[in-house]
Structures are given as structure tokens and as C-alpha cells.
Amino acid sequence: xxxxxxxxxxxxxxxxxxxxxxxxxxxxxxxxxxxxxxxxxxxxxxxxxxxxxxxxxxxxxxxxxxxxxxxxxxxxxxxxxxxxxxxxxxxxxxxxxxxxxxxxxxxxxxxxxxxxxxxxxxxxxxxxxxxxxxxxxxxxxxxxxxxxxxxxxxxxxxxxxxxxxxxxxxxxxxxxxxxxxxxxxxxxxxxxxxxxxxxxxxxxxxxxxxxxxxxxxxxx
Amino acid sequence: xxxxxxxxxxxxxxxxxxxxxxxxxxxxxxxxxxxxxxxxxxxxxxxxxxxxxxxxxxxxxxxxxxxxxxxxxxxxxxxxxxxxxxxxxxxxxxxxxxxxxxxxxxxxxxxxxxxxxxxxxxxxxxxxxxxxxxxxxxxxxxxxxxxxxxxxxxxxxxxxxxxxxxxxxxxxxxxxxxxxxxxxxxxxxxxxxxxxxxxxxxxxxxxxxxxxxxxxxxxxxxxxxxxxxxxxxxxxxxxxxxxxxxxxxxxxxxxxxxxxxxxxxxxxxxxxxxxxxxxxxxxxxxxxxxxxxxxxxxxxxxxxxxxxxxxxxxxxxxxxxxxxxxxxxxxxxxxxxxxxxxxxxxxxxxxxxxxxxxxxxxxxxxxxxxxxxxxxxxxxxxxxxxxxxxxxxxxxxxxxxxxxxxxxxxxxxxxxxxxxxxxxxxxxxxxxxxxxxxxxxxxxxxxxxxxxxxxxxxxxxxxxxxxxxxxxxxxxxxxxxxxxxxxxxxxxxxxxxxxxxxxxxxxxxxxxxxxxxxxxxxxxxxxxxxxxxxx
Numbered sequence: 001x002x003x004x005x006x007x008x009x010x011x012x013x014x015x016x017x018x019x020x021x022x023x024x025x026x027x028x029x030x031x032x033x034x035x036x037x038x039x040x041x042x043x044x045x046x047x048x049x050x051x052x053x054x055x056x057x058x059x060x061x062x063x064x065x066x067x068x069x070x071x072x073x074x075x076x077x078x079x080x081x082x083x084x085x086x087x088x089x090x091x092x093x094x095x096x097x098x099x100x101x102x103x104x105x106x107x108x109x110x111x112x113x114x115x116x117x118x119x120x121x122x123x124x125x126x127x128x129x130x131x132x133x134x135x136x137x138x139x140x141x142x143x144x145x146x147x148x149x150x151x152x153x154x155x156x157x158x159x160x161x162x163x164x165x166x167x168x169x170x171x172x173x174x175x176x177x178x179x180x181x182x183x184x185x186x187x188x189x190x191x192x193x194x195x196x197x198x199x200x201x202x203x204x205x206x207x208x209x210x211x212x213x214x215x216x217x218x219x220x
Numbered sequence: 221x222x223x224x225x226x227x228x229x230x231x232x233x234x235x236x237x238x239x240x241x242x243x244x245x246x247x248x249x250x251x252x253x254x255x256x257x258x259x260x261x262x263x264x265x266x267x268x269x270x271x272x273x274x275x276x277x278x279x280x281x282x283x284x285x286x287x288x289x290x291x292x293x294x295x296x297x298x299x300x301x302x303x304x305x306x307x308x309x310x311x312x313x314x315x316x317x318x319x320x321x322x323x324x325x326x327x328x329x330x331x332x333x334x335x336x337x338x339x340x341x342x343x344x345x346x347x348x349x350x351x352x353x354x355x356x357x358x359x360x361x362x363x364x365x366x367x368x369x370x371x372x373x374x375x376x377x378x379x380x381x382x383x384x385x386x387x388x389x390x391x392x393x394x395x396x397x398x399x400x401x402x403x404x405x406x407x408x409x410x411x412x413x414x415x416x417x418x419x420x421x422x423x424x425x426x427x428x429x430x431x432x433x434x435x436x437x438x439x440x441x442x443x444x445x446x447x448x449x450x451x452x453x454x455x456x457x458x459x460x461x462x463x464x465x466x467x468x469x470x471x472x473x474x475x476x477x478x479x480x481x482x483x484x485x486x487x488x489x490x491x492x493x494x495x496x497x498x499x500x501x502x503x504x505x506x507x508x509x510x511x512x513x514x515x516x517x518x519x520x521x522x523x524x525x526x527x528x529x530x531x532x533x534x535x536x537x538x539x540x541x542x543x544x545x546x547x548x549x550x551x552x553x554x555x556x557x558x559x560x561x562x563x564x565x566x567x568x569x570x571x572x573x574x575x576x577x578x579x580x581x582x583x584x585x586x587x588x589x590x591x592x593x594x595x596x597x598x599x600x601x602x603x604x605x606x607x608x609x610x611x612x613x614x615x616x617x618x619x620x621x622x623x624x625x626x627x628x629x630x631x632x633x634x635x636x637x638x639x640x641x642x643x644x645x646x647x648x649x650x651x652x653x654x655x656x657x658x659x660x661x662x663x664x665x666x667x668x669x670x671x672x673x674x675x676x677x678x679x680x681x682x683x684x685x686x687x688x689x690x691x692x693x694x695x696x697x698x699x700x701x702x703x704x705x706x707x708x709x710x711x712x713x714x715x716x717x718x719x720x721x722x723x724x725x726x727x728x729x730x731x732x733x734x735x736x737x738x739x740x741x742x743x744x745x746x747x748x749x750x751x752x753x754x755x
Contacts, residue, residue, distance in 0.1 A: 049654055072657035079658045085651055089673050089749065098669070099659045152659045 001025060002156045002188045004046070007058030009038050016211050018058075023156070023188040023204070028179060030199045031192045033208035039192040042208070043158050046190060047079055048072035062155050078154030078187075080162045080178075084145030086133035092144050093117060093129040099151040119147050123181075139170040146178050150185060157182055159191035163198055175200070230581070237578040243631045244596040247605030248464070250612055254457050262454035269455065271434030279437040280466055282350055283419035284473055286357035287412055293358065294365030295404065296504040299396040302378065310508055311370055315743060317363040317511050318685065319735040320518075321692040322422070323712055326356040326429040327728045328518030331525070331721070352429040353436075357422075359511065361415050368411040371643045372404060398489040402482050409478070410591055414598040416470045421463060421601035424694035424709070428716045437463070441603050446699070456607075463601050519732060525725030545722055553711065553730060559622060560691055560707040560734060566626045568686035568738075571633025572679060578638060579645045580667070588646075594638045597631035602695050605631075610699045620704040628696035633686035640685055644678035677746035684742035688735030708734065 004021040016038060023029045031039045038054065045056045048071060060068045067075050086095050096116035097109075106112050120126045125147070128140060136144065142162065149157065162178070163171045179200050182189050193199060256262075266272075301310040329352055333343040345352055378400055385395030426436040434440075441463055444456035527541040575594075582588045592599060609628055618624055648671050656666035672679075694709050703710070712727040 047654075047658060072654070073660045073662055075658075076660070077658055079655060081651065083651075085649065085655055087652060087670060087674075089676070098656075101660065149658075154658075 001063065002046075002190070003059075003061040005059045005061065007042075007056065009042065009054055009056050010215075011038075011054045012215075014212060014214050016208055017213075018206070018208075018211055021206065023190060025186040025188055026183045028182065028189045028191060028200065028203040029206060030203045031190065031206050031208060032194060032199075033212075035194065037208045037212060039194075039208060040160055043160050043190065043192050046156075047077055047158055048075050076153070076155045078149035078152060078157040079160070080142075080145055080149050080157070081160045082162060082164045084133075084141045084162075086136075086141060086144060086148070088133050091130050091132050092125075092136070093120065095133070095144065096120065096148050096151050099148045101153055116151070119151055123147060138166050139174055142166060142170075142174050143177070146181060150181065150187075154187065157187050157189040159189060161193055161195075161198075162191070164193075164195070171198070230584075233577055233581050237574055237581065240574055240630060240634050241578070241594050241596060243609070244600050244605045246612075247608030248600060250608030251460055251604050252457075252464075252608075253611070255453050255611070256457075258454075258457070262451070263458060265451065266455050266458040269440075272440075275434040275437045275440060276462070276466065278350060278431065278434070279420060280469065280473075282354055282357070282436070283416045283466075283470060284477075286354045286419055287361065287415040287474075288477065289354075290358045290361035290415060291365050291405075291408065291412055293504065293507065294362045294369060295401060297362065297507045298366055298369040298373070299393070299400070300502060300505045301508075302373070302396075310366070312743075313508050313512060314363050314367055314370075315681075315684070315739040316736060317508070317515060318367065319688055319732075319739040320360070320515055321688070321709070321731055321735065322356060322360050322425045323428065323692065323694075323709065323716070324518065324522075324728045324732040325359050326352065326425050327716060327724060328514075328521065329356060329359075330429060331521050331725070332514075332517060348429055349431050353426060353431075356425060356429060357415075357419055359514070362507065363511070364415065365408065365411060368408055369404060372407050374643065374647070376400075376403060376407070398485055402485050405478055405481055409474070410595055410599060412474055413471065414595065416474065417467060417599050417601055420466055420470065421603040421695075423603065424713045427713060437466070438601075438603060442695070445603070445607055460604050460607060463604055467601055519729070522725040522729035522732070525722050526729055528722060545726055549723070549726060553708065553727065556706045556708050556711045557730060559625075559705060560709070563622055563625050563629060563697075563705075563707060564687045564690035564734065564738075567629035567633045567690040568637075568683050570626070571630055571635075571686045571690075572637040572641070572682045574630070574634050575637035575641050575682065576645070576675075576679070578634075579641060583645075591639075591642070595635045597635040598639075606695050606699050609696070613700055620700075620702050622705055624700050625697055625705050625707075628700040629690040629693050632689050632693065632696075636689050637682045637686045640682040641675070641678055644675055648674050673749070676749040680742040680746045680749075684735070684738040687738040691731065691734045 002021075002023040004018065006020070007018040009016040009018070021029065031042060033039055041051045041054055041056070044051060046060060048067075050056070058068070059066060062075070062077075086092070087098065090098060093113060093116045096119055097112045100106050100112050100115055106115055117126060117129060120129055123143060125140070125143060128136065128144065133141060133144075146162075159178075163175050166174055175198055191198075191203075199205065297310075329345065330347050333345040334347045334352070345355070381399045382392065382395045385399050386392065390398065421438045421441070422436075423438050423442045426439050430436045430439065437459070441456065441459040444452045444459055447453075447456070524541075526545055527543065528545060529538070529541055578594060597605070606628065613624060652670045652674065653663075653666040656670045657663070661669060691707075692709055693707075694713055697705065697707050698710050698713075701710075708727060708731045712724075712731050715727050716724050718724070
């Protein structure tokens with residue numbers, strides 16, 4: 001479970017004081033609000049990439065552990081962005097190998113490649129294994145991006161407008177497929193979106209605009 | 221503890237790159253320190269030196285004109301390839317053209333077109349003269365400017381500018397001159413200055429194909445600086461001061477040219493006048509193929525000469541070809557060849573590694589320093605800085621070995637490495653490393669596994685260029701090594717001033733093969749490692 005406690009986003013002229021948040025396993029929280037209000041900033045703070053133009057205070061508790069001050073590489077947080085950013089120098093299989101966690105069962109290159117292939121077979125994308133990202137369609141890239149993020153066995157998944165670059169048809173299919181995958185793996189997820197059509201009915205919603213206020217010193 | 225180690229690493233890294241990039245300034249400052257007491261009589265004898273004014277005017281004109289001619293030709297060639305949607309195709313032909321050293325082009329032109337050439341026709345190109353020198357510089361610098369334009373073209377929204385211009389009813393060639401040329405000229409300032417500074421202080425090429433009476437100023441400077449005759453050190457000092465003044469004059473002239481070009485383009489754009497350049501520019505599409513043919517012809521002639529083919533025999537025949545000269549000379553060129561490989565390999569590798577370090581340190585700091593700071597080695601006259609290094613080297617009593625030569629080549633390989641790598645380095649999306657961190661990779665692992673791997677094709681190109689730059693260094697090698705560390709280039713210059721055509725051909729061929737091999741291997745490796753972000 002992901003918990004966010006006493007979170008406050010503060011810029012020079014405005015401030016957002018969030019209520020405490022809990023996202024249980026398999027649940028999805030969608031953060032909404034107008035452009036520039038700090039949706040992606042909040043997501044990046046959860047990731048551990050602290051923004052420079054605003055200050056964020058609060059605590060992030062993941063599966064009972066306080067990860068607020070941990071560096072990104074120790075958080076076990078998955079990330080999927082609008083631009084999937086598959087590594088262009090690696091083919092699909094190696095992109096997934098790159099994300100697999102280090103363990104005794106996955107210590108050799110052969111074992112890692114086999115594990116990556118298994119993941120691709122599970123979603124019927126084995127035929128893409130040796131292709132490079134430049135040769136994939138938008139939908140294929142998104143699918144591979146999600147599988148790569150899941151390959152790392154994250155404890156929470158962060159999605160930053162992940163389907164915004166796709167055409168409406170692919171977008172709908174990809175959305176349904178992605179949320180199904182996340183629910184199946186019991187991963188709590190936080191998604192930033194400003195498109196209502198992307199939000200599944202079962203998701204919790206947090207509209208940042210509801211908690212936004214202009215700082216007093218600015219009013220004077 | 222980890223923070224302390226990191227801080228120490230940062231301090232060491234900054235000291236290292238700052239030290240290398242400041243070596244040119246150190247050289248200039250030490251070089252300006254008079255070795256003998258300065259007297260008015262010494263200054264007077266310098267001013268009264270016969271042919272000094274002509275020599276200075278010739279040098280300045282050659283430096284400015286050859287750089288500007290190269291820039292304009294490169295711009296027109298670039299526009300033609302851009303217009304015909306064949307941008308990719310021209311970039312891959314640049315490597316072999318860039319790899320050809322100045323010296324080889326100069327000798328190649330003489331072998332092909334001067335009096336007694338293989339065509340048995342005197343084309344009018346003098347064996348030694350300003351025309352041959354200017355042509356050599358232009359042939360060599362056009363691919364350099366094309367490389368710069370191609371890198372700039374990736375950063376500037378040229379396609380959108382052209383689209384806007386055409387939507388407003390202008391023809392494509394006019395859009396190029398009115399909309400693309402001014403910003404491209406402004407962004408190419410450093411490259412233009414580098415080309416001018418090179419010609420201002422070039423010695424090896426001037427010795428071989430430059431005019432004799434009077435000789436170009438750089439040759440006089442070099443002669444005085446390396447002479448032990450009475451009074452020559454004073455002449456060397458004042459000539460060094462004047463060389464730096466010439467650089468200042470060149471900067472002013474290039475700036476004036478830029479302002480004039482801007483005003484010209486603006487005036488033509490607002491008055492809607494026609495001008496001829498756009499109409500004749502399609503001819504320049506042939507520049508790259510012609511340069512390729514010329515380079516191939518030069519190599520062929522060098523090979524045939526070195527194999528003993530006698531062009532002037534009454535019955536020239538391929539049956540005369542033999543490897544006698546190669547076998548006889550092997551003993552003499554083996555060591556210089558080995559030195560060239562070793563020095564260029566090390567200087568190239570270190571230069572590129574330091575350029576990467578400088579870029580990474582700036583990225584971590586969140587601010588990039590101005591380019592001219594890092595490129596000082598190629599925008600200041602080489603003769604002036606090497607003179608200072610020579611004085612320091614003698615003062616340190618360091619002896620004469622390849623290590624010092626590598627160090628003297630390092631500022632140049634570093635500067636070229638930086639020039640080639642900066643664009644691709646800044647083009648790597650920071651989010652790739654963020655993603656790698658989200659998969660549990662540390663800062664260093666993310667850098668090595670993602671950024672470095674993405675940059676590999678550009679790094680290989682940078683290595684090939686840095687290697688070629690080091691192979692072609694004459695002044696630092698001869699002045700710091702005092703002639704005791706010989707390379708293929710120092711040998712080629714010595715032999716080139718003689719008259720044994722077959723021997724000249726052999727050494728110039730060897731000098732051309734080294735960078736060509738470096739570019740060839742770099743191209744193969746770049747293909748092997750996919751995922752280029754430029755370069």
C-alpha cells in the first residue's frame with residue numbers, strides 16, 4: 001500500500017495542501033487538475049526526483065516503510081511516461097532485461113533473456129523481441145514500456161499521462177489492457193491525467209485544484 | 221564519507237579539465253615573456269625586416285579569405301543537400317574527406333595539377349604560391365564547415381523556417397539566404413575563427429606549398445623562434461606579439477563581415493531584390509562527389525608514385541611497379557609510424573575522455589560554460605601557445621620523449637573532442653537516466669549503461685577526429701620533441717621540402733592512411749553499436 005501523509009506543495013505565490021492519501025494494492029489513484037498546477041511535480045516527488053522550482057513536504061510510506069528520503073534507485077517505483085523512452089540502443093528483449101531485478105535466479109545473461117522472453121510471451125509480443133524501439137508502432141511501444149516497468153517488480157506504479165500520445169482507438173485498448181495488467185499484479189498505481197476519457201470508473205480521483213490556494217503574502 | 225569522496229572527485233575532475241583547457245592561455249602568457257632584454261633597436265630591426273608588410277598582408281588575406289570562401293561554399297553545398305532531401309547521404313561522405321590531412325591535400329594538388337604533374341599539362345597552379353595554399357585550405361575546410369552546419373542543423377528549426385518562408389511566397393533558395401544564413405553564420409563564429417587561426421599560424425603546409433619570397437608570416441615566426449642566430453630570439457618575440465595582434469585584427473574583420481552579411485541579407489529580404497547566387501547554387505551539389513574523386517585521385521597517385529610508376533618515362537607501364545621503395549624505407553618509417561600511432565592513439569583517447577568529463581561536470585552543475593573557453597586551443601594561434609609550452613618544457617628539463625608530445629597534442633584533441641561531442645551529449649534525454657534509476661541502477665551505473673552507450677557512435681567519431689588531429693600535428697611535435705621524437709608528419713614535412721617525388725608520395729600516403737583507417741574503424745564500430753543521438 002502507498003500512503004502519502006501531510007503533503008504540501010508550495011511555490012512562491014501558491015500552495016496546495018493535500019489530504020492524506022492511501023492507495024491499496026491493485027487500486028488506481030488518478031491525479032487531475034489544470035495544466036501547470038503540479039500534477040507531474042507530485043508524481044516526480046513520489047518517484048524521488050525532487051523538483052527545483054517548488055518545495056514539497058510530506059511523507060511517503062510504501063508497504064509500511066518510509067521512503068521519503070530514499071534515492072530513486074532504492075524505492076522500487078515503476079514509471080511510465082507519455083514518451084515511453086525505450087532505450088534506443090537496446091532491442092525490446094534487452095530493454096526488458098535491463099529492467100529485471102538482480103537476483104540469484106536471474107544472475108546470468110541467458111537467464112535474464114529467458115525471463116524477458118517469458119514476459120513478452122505472456123502478452124503475445126514475443127515476435128517483437130529482436131526489434132529496436134525505432135521499428136515499433138506507438139501502441140507496441142506503450143505495451144513494451146509497461147511490461148518493462150513491471151519487469152522490475154515495482155511496489156508502486158507511477159503513470160504520467162501514459163496514453164496521451166496514442167490515437168483514440170489504440171488509447172482506449174491500451175488503457176484497458178494496462179489497468180488490467182496492474183490490477184492482476186496487485187500493484188497500487190498513481191496516474192496523472194487531464195483527459196477524463198483515460199480515467200477508469202473504478203479509480204479514485206484527486207483533483208489538485210480543490211486544494212489550491214493563493215498565498216496570503218501574495219495577496220497583500 | 222561517500223559525500224567527501226564525491227566532493228574530492230569533483231574537485232579533481234574540475235582541476236583536470238580546467239588545467240587542460242587553460243594550457244593554451246598558459247602557453248601564450250609564457251610565450252610573451254621576453255627571453256632577452258627588450259630594446260627599441262630590436263623592435264626597429266623587426267619592423268625593418270625586408271618583406272614584412274607584404275608577408276603580413278598576404279597572411280591575413282589568405283587566412284580571412286580562405287575561411288570565408290570555405291564557409292560560403294559549405295553553406296551553399298549544405299543548402300543544396302537539405303533542399304534535395306538528401307541530408308543523410310552527404311553526412312556519411314564527410315568522414316573520408318575530413319580524414320585527409322592538409323599536408324596530403326597540398327602535395328596531392330601539386331602532384332595532380334602543377335607543372336610536371338601526371339597530366340603533363342601545366343594547369344597554372346604554382347608548386348608554391350598563395351593560390352595553391354588557399355585551394356588546399358578551402359578543400360580541407362569545406363568538409364569541416366559542413367560538419368559544423370550539420371550539427372547546428374539538428375538544433376535549429378531550419379525546416380520550419382523554410383516552411384514559413386515558402387508559405388509567405390519566397391523561393392526556397394531565397395529562404396536559405398534570408399532566413400537560414402544569418403543565424404547559421406552567427407552560430408558558426410567559433411568554427412570560422414578556428415579556421416582563420418589555423419591558417420594564420422600554419423607552418424607545415426606553408427613550407428611545402430606556400431609562397432617563398434616573401435614567405436608567409438607564420439613561417440618567419442617559426443624560423444625566428446627556432447633559430448639560435450644572434451638577434452633572432454628578439455625577432456621571434458616581436459613576431460609572436462604581432463601574430464596575436466593579427467588574430468585580434470582577424471576577429472574584428474570577421475565580426476565586421478558578419479555585421480555586413482546580416483545587413484545585406486536584411487536589406488535584400490526587405491527590398492525583395494533578386495540575386496544570382498541562388499540561381500547558380502545547384503552547381504555546388506557536385507562539390508562533395510568532386511572532392512571525393514579528387515581525394516581518390518590523390519591517393520591513387522601517391523600509391524603509384526610510391527610503387528615506382530614513372531609518369532615521365534617514354535613508355536609508362538604498370539609492369540614497372542615494385543615495392544622496392546617500401547621495403548627499403550621500412551627501416552626508416554617504422555619508428556615514426558609507431559610513434560604516430562602511439563601518440564595519436566593516446567592523445568585521442570585522453571582528449572575524448574577529458575571532453576566527456578568536462579561535459580559531465582557541467583551537466584551535474586546544471587550550467588554549461590561558453591564554448592570559447594573549452595576551444596581555446598583551436599581559436600588561438602598554435603605557434604604562440606606552443607612557444608610558451610616549449611619554454612616551460614625546457615625550464616622543467618623534462619627530456620624528450622613521447623609523453624610530452626602526447627601532452628602537447630592533448631589540448632587540440634580535447635578541443636576537437638569537445639566540439640564533436642557537445643551536441644550529442646546535450647541531446648541525450650535526461651529522463652533515460654531517471655528511468656534507469658527507477659529500475660534500481662545507481663548514478664554511475666545509469667551513466668555508464670545508458671548515457672555512455674547512447675553516445676557511443678558520437679564517441680567513435682570523436683575518437684577518429686581526435687586521432688586525425690593528433691596525427692597531423694607538426695608544430696607541437698617538432699618544437700616540444702626538438703626533432704628527437706619523429707612522427708610520420710614531421711618526416712613527411714622534411715621529405716616534402718625535398719625533390720624525391722616517390723619518397724614524398726610514400727610518406728604522405730602513410731600520413732593519409734592513418735586517419736582514414738581511424739574513420740573507417742569508427743564507422744564500423746558506430747554501425748555495430750546502434751542508438752546514435754548524433755555524431
